[in-house]
Amino acid sequence: MTSSDPCTVGRVTLPVEEGMDDDLAAIIESLGADAVRNSDGTWLPTIVSDLGTKVYSTRFCARGDEAWALDxxxxxxxxxxxxxxxxxxxxxxxxxxxxxxxxxxxxxxxxxxxxxxxxxxxxxxxxxxxxxxxxxxxxxxxxxxxxxxxxxxxxxxxxxxxLWDTTQMYNYTTNHWENDPTRSKEHPFDVVYPATWNHVQESLSEWLDAHPEVDVVRFTTFFYHFTLYFNEQAKEKFVDWFGYSASVSVPLMEAFEAETGWKIDPEDFVDAGYHNSSFRPPSKFFLAWIDFVNRFVTDRVRRLVEICHDKGREAMMFLGDNWIGTEPYGELFATTGLDAVVGSVGSAATCRMISDIPGVRYTEGRFLPYFFPDVFNDEGDPVGEANTSWVQARRAIVRKPLDRIGYGGYLSLANQYPEFMARIAQICQEFRDIWERSGGKTPRTAPFRVGILNCWGARRTWMTHMVAHALYYKQAAPYLGVVEALAGLPFDIDWLDFDDIRDGVPEGIGVLINTGAAGTSFSGAQEWADVAVQAAVRTFVARGGGFIGVGDPTFWPGGGASFRLSDVLGVDREIGWSLSTDRYPNVIDSHFITDGLSLEVGPVAPEIVPVCDDTQVLEIEDGSIRAAVHTLGKGRAVYLAGLPYTVDNSRLLHRAIWWAAGRDDMFADQYVADDPRVETACYDEAGLVLVTNVSFDEVTTTISGLADEVTLAPAGSVWIDISA
Amino acid sequence: MTSSDPCTVGRVTLPVEEGMDDDLAAIIESLGADAVRNSDGTWLPTIVSDLGTKVYSTRFCARGDEAWALDxxxxxxxxxxxxxxxxxxxxxxxxxxxxxxxxxxxxxxxxxxxxxxxxxxxxxxxxxxxxxxxxxxxxxxxxxxxxxxxxxxxxxxxxxxxLWDTTQMYNYTTNHWENDPTRSKEHPFDVVYPATWNHVQESLSEWLDAHPEVDVVRFTTFFYHFTLYFNEQAKEKFVDWFGYSASVSVPLMEAFEAETGWKIDPEDFVDAGYHNSSFRPPSKFFLAWIDFVNRFVTDRVRRLVEICHDKGREAMMFLGDNWIGTEPYGELFATTGLDAVVGSVGSAATCRMISDIPGVRYTEGRFLPYFFPDVFNDEGDPVGEANTSWVQARRAIVRKPLDRIGYGGYLSLANQYPEFMARIAQICQEFRDIWERSGGKTPRTAPFRVGILNCWGARRTWMTHMVAHALYYKQAAPYLGVVEALAGLPFDIDWLDFDDIRDGVPEGIGVLINTGAAGTSFSGAQEWADVAVQAAVRTFVARGGGFIGVGDPTFWPGGGASFRLSDVLGVDREIGWSLSTDRYPNVIDSHFITDGLSLEVGPVAPEIVPVCDDTQVLEIEDGSIRAAVHTLGKGRAVYLAGLPYTVDNSRLLHRAIWWAAGRDDMFADQYVADDPRVETACYDEAGLVLVTNVSFDEVTTTISGLADEVTLAPAGSVWIDISA
The missing domain is CATH 2.60.40.10 (Immunoglobulins)
Structure with missing residues (x-):
């Protein structure tokens, strides 16, 4: 096969269901699907073995066996x-x-x-x-x-x-299963109890024997749901996609106490009502509990995977729902033996959250929209959602490809929208082309690494600032934008916690980023009161490192500053204690990092004032600094008041990182498009540059290092040969 | 004299200077002035004794004797x-x-x-x-x-x-005295040193003997300037009108240590660079130092007043410049024997700050604009400034009259603006009319008292949220607006500190107000961690009291809440820790307190969410509550995210206080104008209602309890007889 004869089959998973036997072959061919699956509430058709594809089947381990649950x-x-x-x-x-x-x-x-x-x-x-x-x-x-x-x-x-599994409750309500007498509300059961655990293993084994057509067991998921509960009107009351409040039981707590010697206080869990939200700086207990549950879950997952493997099947985990305790970025994850992870892609960051998972053979992204009636109706815009999802995800896929993509829900519903089906066929082919042309290699990155510093570090790789997966939250948007931008930018990223830097910022890091709201785990809260932390970052910068702070970096008032590294950033947050000090911001006309770009900061931004004479202010609004730069010793610091994801903000961060690293002189060598709506990925070995339009406008732009202008269709992409 | 024959002379002080002898009599008659004064940098004319007025003369005690200073x-x-x-x-x-x-x-x-x-x-x-x-x-x-x-x-x-007195530096620079060879830069000297103190007393005595024409010694002021220092470009670097950093000397510190046993740490003064700004919750040391300096200054002021009295003169203090240590609202102030206080009126609040001072025979407001070239020039608007100043001050004067008003600066300069001179003549007459009609009585107030709770209490009566007197500060404006509104509203106010309420909110308080930014002395900071404080306010409300919180009331995160009284207010500030909690604000269509009014909150407002099911949201913007009400037990609470002074906001606070007190049914009995631009003051004894237009529009409005509509000229006022 040559590049002029692209591969048109593979890397795509299609949801199928009963009652569509006549249409399936054509749909499979159109999308180039090489695997099919069922979804929650649908069953594989009997002809599934004749489709010539791999077959995935959904499997629940903590619900879906109501006879057992009721007994x-x-x-x-x-x-x-x-x-x-x-x-x-x-x-x-x-x-x-x-x-x-x-x-x-x-x-x-x-x-x-x-x-x-x-x-x-x-x-x-x-x-x-x-x-x-x-x-x-x-x-x-x-x-x-x-x-x-x-x-x-x-x-x-x-x-x-x-009494009712939370995801099943959502599906039940959304699909109006109360009108379907074959459906019941599902009670979740807990594998911490030996009888249930034995039952889960045995029933998996029996089910595999009864379903020889299944090649891949798609666990949806394992044992413990993230924290999610509802109010008296059955409306969502609390949701934390990382929450461990639903993986609690007396046997597990007693085992924890026996192992660690820690006497559990109910307060350790309810946390004054905050439930150890991932925005809370994690307590020592909470980290120990995560670790304990992780080991418990890993052991049991490993056993279920063994059962699958013993019967010649693959085991795939859905990253969501009952995923708590699996900790995909933990050291134990590879020991589960899982073959693959599949997850829902809601943005570039959620895509990288899946594609970067180490220790599995392949990763798969389930793209939006889910084929459910909440989008597929007269008011919905399934094509628009597919396009948005693809343009966001493609930024991430270019940097670190998913191995596969797929969809979920009712195919019979989506198939009523032929324009949608045609569009996702194109998306599937564009995805395959990226694999084909790049040879599966990742494109060139900067000659330095970028570290993101927060209380969670590597264990929450790409997961910061999310509340319910990729839902929009006003107060998180200015920080999540940093993560979203980075997910599609050509940098190697290290996710660092404060222990990782306490004795010095690791070798190889060119730029350290600290982004988040005051007092949260993401900006670091009381960690910044630690002398070792302050000294490590300050000397890192003084000796030539770059530091980028977004929002409330290093915030923890003390010693005369709100930002503990105000002397590095050149700015501080005004919390009312220094209103008596006059401020004379030195606003400069232009700077490398904001060149031609329009910074968007809101909707939530702190009051920021200059505190050093040599702070250069790039943007200021109503007396409050929005962007500034400062040098300390041999290093450089950048302050941004917030960075929700926009194409301009993403490019601004891209430039800011190169500038902070002191390598802005090399920026023009990176095939950068003049128009920030256009991104590039350079495959040096293949001699190709992939040029992508991340907007829905037609864009014509020059690209540094390339002679000719490039014109891209809305959301389009082109490959340019640079080998000559 | 009857009300149809108004008094046209008195209660007005005019600045005079040399070289205007021919004009003075006419100007004095036009304004009805009964006193004249000089200003910093001007001298009384020799004919002053012939003007038929009282004569004030400026007197400095810590500068202005450069021969002594240099020696x-x-x-x-x-x-x-x-x-x-x-x-x-x-x-x-x-x-x-x-x-x-x-x-x-x-x-x-x-x-x-x-x-x-x-x-x-x-x-x-x-x-x-x-x-x-x-x-x-x-x-x-x-x-x-x-x-x-x-x-x-x-x-x-x-x-x-x-090396240079800070106010003299300002006057010197503003008036370009560097071009005047008769002027020198004045070194301040310190009466803590016995030789200087003796000299100050003796020179006052000698000066009085040499100036028999002086009736009133207008001290400008005493010994210690508020904290004010400049940067290398001679621009203001730090200013705190309440600052005690310039009343420090080794002898005073040693005396403090000897008396209190406290070992002073330089940190006690520099306070990590915040210099004990009045926004900082005051340390025990700082309160003790204020108290000590207050006693020291009071003793020396008393001696100077005695010298004046012994020579048959009055002693008047200018409230500003070197006023530090006098503490006009402290218990010692009356013991100085001062006859009067004069201060600069920049707003209603600054006017009340002067007129409410207890323990002196009379108070005088120096109105704006000051007759200085920074306003009296081709670009300036002296008439506009006079009108603005008068409309603001009149709100306060109606509630608690100043005894006198006056102006300052160069009369020769102002006299070049005849329109201005005519306008201030009208203002002087309107001021005298208020005295005449009201008989010097204050108008009716609500049948309950309003308490303002902060760390400073009564010692900073009307002084909260000011940085440099009445200058605008974005971060203080949403709180200063509360003080400004109250200064002109018909309530009796108690300024309370936390010690005043720790054992229970005092009898007679109907509504307690807590207003300020998070972590500042005005919202109360760590005081809210005190169990007694929380319990006192909570039970006060539960038993029928009203609580109004503006901005970050009761803010001090702990125990699962950011506002410690979130259960009283029904709302809490979202600081990122509870983003996982879903919020369903119950927005109601109309409410007594916002009836017909448009709330303005900005420019700085916190993120506020509902935390009780029965919280009623009155205003919400982008998911953040701007106004809400809640009941607890028999009491009522009102939350407002900010309240910069506007006519609508002032009326809203007026209504909110009556509602919180549970007396909204009595509101219509208070002669309230439908149009919030119009305010009223009811003199029950005189049988008169004073109706004032606080806007620069002509306004026609109905007034509750009055049959006829009233039409007011821009900034105008009318008296209505209700005795019939």
Whole structure:
């Protein structure tokens, strides 16, 4: 095969279902699919073995066997919850209706556990634990009565039994399965209980025997769902895609205590109501709990993978739903033996989150839109969503390719939209072409590495600032934009936690980035009070390193500064304590990093003032600095007040990194398009440059190092031979 | 005299100067002035005794006697300064040029003191004091060499001698006195030194004898200037109208130590570079130092007042410049024996700051504009400034009248603007009319008191959120607006600190207001971690009190909330830790407090989310609450994200206070104009309502309780008889 005769088959997975037998072959050919799968709520057709493709089948390990679940209701999955904050108006008994605000069909207070050990009443005003409380009623009527003091606020932390799997609840509600008598609400069960664990292994084994047509077991997923619970109106109340509050059970806690000697306090889980959100600087306990659950889950995953392998099947994990405890970027992940990971691609960052996972043979991205009626309807725009998803994902794929792509949901629904089917056929082919032309190699990166510094480091590679996967959150957008930009920029990235740099920034790092809101795990919070951390980064810069801060970098007020490295950044956040100091920002007309670009900062940005005479201000708005640069010793620092993802912001970050590294003189050698809507990837070995239009405009642009202008169709791409 | 025959003379002070003898009588008659004064840099004309008015004369106590100053340079006034923050790039000696960033004509490092006792080098990274440092050079070339560690940041706290009085420097520069050979730069001297103190007393005595024409000694002011220093370009570098960094000297510190047993640390003064700004929650030391300086200054002021009284003169204090240590709202102020206070009126709040001072016989407001060339020139708008100043001040005067008003600066300059002179003649008459009609009584207030709670309490009555007097600061505007609105609203106000409420909110308070930015003395910072404070306010509300929070009320994250009284307010500030929690704000269509009003919040407002099911959201913008109400027990709470002063915001606060007090049913009985540009004051005893237009539009409005519509000229006022 030559480049003029492109491969038109492979690397694509198609969702199929019963009742479409006559159409399947043509659709498979059109997309070049070499694998088919079912989705939650659909079944593989009987002709699946005749399609000439690999066959994936969905497999659940913690739900989907309602007979077992109902027979073993005491082996339910649990959830640590925290009641409303209830103020006592007067001295005396205070009744706390602990289920207020929770959905009684999803959870019930678990009074079968030793409640005096595992439940906890706290006076949130004093921080004290209250002992002398009683419980009356059960389920939605459960009331805890507390001896209260007037003017104090009380909460009850309690273990709840999960009655309904959260993802299945979402699918059930979205698809109106309440109208389908064949569907039931699924109770989740917990493999921490030996009977359930044995059952999960045996039923997998039996199911494999009964389904010889299945080549790949697509685990959706394993045992513990991320934290997700609902309010009394069945509306989402709390969601944390990284949350470990639903992987809690008395046996697991007791095992943890036995192993570590740590005496668990319910507060360790409910965390004053914040539930160890990934925005919270992680406690020592929480990191230890993640580590413990990770080992527990890994052992059990490994056993299920062995069962698959023993029967000649592949094992693939869906990165989502019940993925908690697998820690794909942890050291143990490769030991599971999993063949592949598949995940939902919602952006460049989520794509890299999948494609960068080490220790598996291949990765697959499930592209948007999901073939569900929430998009495929008269008001929806499936082609638009497919285009947006592709343009975002392509930025990441160019840097670190997924091995495969695919779709999910009801094919019968999507197939009613021929324009959509035609467009995804093109996308599948463009994806294959990237593989074909690049030979699977990654393109050229800068001659220095870029480090992202936060409390999570490598264990949350590409995962920072996300709340529910890739949902938009106003307060996270200015920081998530940094991650999104980087996911498609030609840099090698190291995700560093503070332990990684405490004794010095690692060799090879040219630029260190610290981005996040004040007091969060992402900017680093109290880590910046550590002298070793400050000294390490300051000397890194003084000796020639680059430092880029976005939002509230190094924020932790103390010693006369809000940004502990204000002397490096040349700017500080005004928190009201230095309003008496006059500020004379030195605004310069132009600078390498903002050349021709329009910085967008909002919607949330801190008040920033200059604190060094030699700070150069690039952008300022209503007295607050939006972009500035500063040098310290041999190094350079860049401050940006926020960086939501836009093409201009992405290019600005691209330039800022080269400038901070002190290599701006080499920037023109990188085949950079003048127009920031156009990105390039240089495959030196193949002698090719891939030029991509990340906008939906037709764009004509010059590219440094290339003689001719290039014109690209909306969202289009071209390959240019530079071997001559 | 009847009300149809208004008094046209009195209550007005006019600045006069030499060289205008022919014009003075007419101007005095036109304004109805009954007193004349000189200003800094002008002298009373010889005919002053023939003008038929009282005569004020400016008197300085810490400058203006350059012969004495130059003979006693070692009795200079000092200033505690903190050098730049200097990072050490490598291990080894670090040279800190401590005068970098300071104006060498204003200050010089004072190496005559025991520098190892009174100077201090700190490692700001570790917080440690460094001992082994040396000083070389002097004046602008003074260098401190520090044994440094790479990556650490160092500062030098040092005592500096003041070479040039800061207010005189401002006047000198503004009026280009460098071109006037009769002027010199004035060195300030310090009455802490016995020789200087004797000289100040004796020279006052001699001066009084030499100037029998002077009736009132207008002290401008006493001994210590507020903190104000300049950078190398002679531009203002730091200004704190409440700052005590320029009332420091070795003798005073030693006396403080001897009396209190406290060992002063230079850090107590430089405060990590924040210089105990009034936005900083005050340290115990700082409050003790204020108290000590207050006692020292009061004793010496009392002596100077005695000298005046002994010679049959009145003593008046100018509230500004060298006012530090007088503490007009302190318990000692009345013991000075001062007859009067005069101050500059820049707003309603600054007017109340003067007119509410207890313990003096009369107060006088010096109105804007000051007759200086910065306003009286071809580009300036003196009439506009006079109107703005009057409309703002009138709001305050109606609530608590000044006894007198006046102007300052060069009359010869203002007299070149006849339109301006005519306008201020009208203003003087309108001021006299208010006195005449009201009989000097204050108008009706609400049947409950309003408490403003912050770290400063009564000692900073009407003084909160100001940086340099009434200058605009973006970050303070949303809070200063509350103070400005209250200064003209019909409420009795108590200024409370946290000690005042720790054991319970005082009797009589109907509504408590907490307003300020996070972490500042105005919102209260760590005071809200105090259980007693939380419980006191929470039970106050639960039992029927009103609580109004503006900006970051009760902010001090802990126990699961950012606002410690989030359960009272029904809202909390999102600081990134609870982004995983879904929010469903309950936005209501209309409410008593926002009825017909447009809330303006900006320019700085926090991210606010609902935390109680029964929180009613009145205004929300991009997901962030701008106004909300909530009830707790028998009480009511109001949250406002910010409240810069506007007529709508002022009315909104007016309504919010009545609503929070649970007395909204009585609001219509208060003669409230429908149009918020119109305010009223009800003099029940006189049977009159004063109706004022606080805008520059002509306004026609109805007024509750009055049958007829009222039409007011721009900035106009009318009196309405309600006695019938």
């Amino acid at each position: 073993h209701l005491d082996e339910h999955v649990s959830l640590y919850l925290c009641s409303d904050r209830v103020p006592a108006l007067e001295d005396g008994p205070l009744e706390i209706h602990i289920m207020r605000g929770f959905f009684a069909e999803q959870v019930r207070p678990d009074t079968d556990v030793d409640i005096k050990r595992w439940w906890q009443v706290r006076d949130r005003t004093t921080g004290e634990v209250i002992d002398d409380w009683t419980v009356t009623g059960e389920g939605a009527d459960c009331v805890v009565t507390v001896p209260a003091m007037a003017g104090h606020v009380y909460t009850v932390a309690f273990l709840a039994a999960q | 006693h340079l070692d009795e200079h006034v000092s200033l505690y300064l903190c050098s730049d923050r200097v990072p050490a790039l490598e291990d080894g000696p670090l040279e800190i040029h401590i005068m970098r960033g300071f104006f060498a004509e204003q200050v010089r490092p004072d190496t005559d003191v025991d520098i190892k006792r009174w100077w201090q080098v700190r490692d700001r990274t570790t917080g440690e004091v460094i001992d082994d440092w040396t000083v070389t050079g002097e004046g602008a070339d003074c260098v401190v060499t520090v044994p440094a560690m790479a990556g650490h940041v160092y500062t030098v706290a040092f005592l500096a001698a003041q």
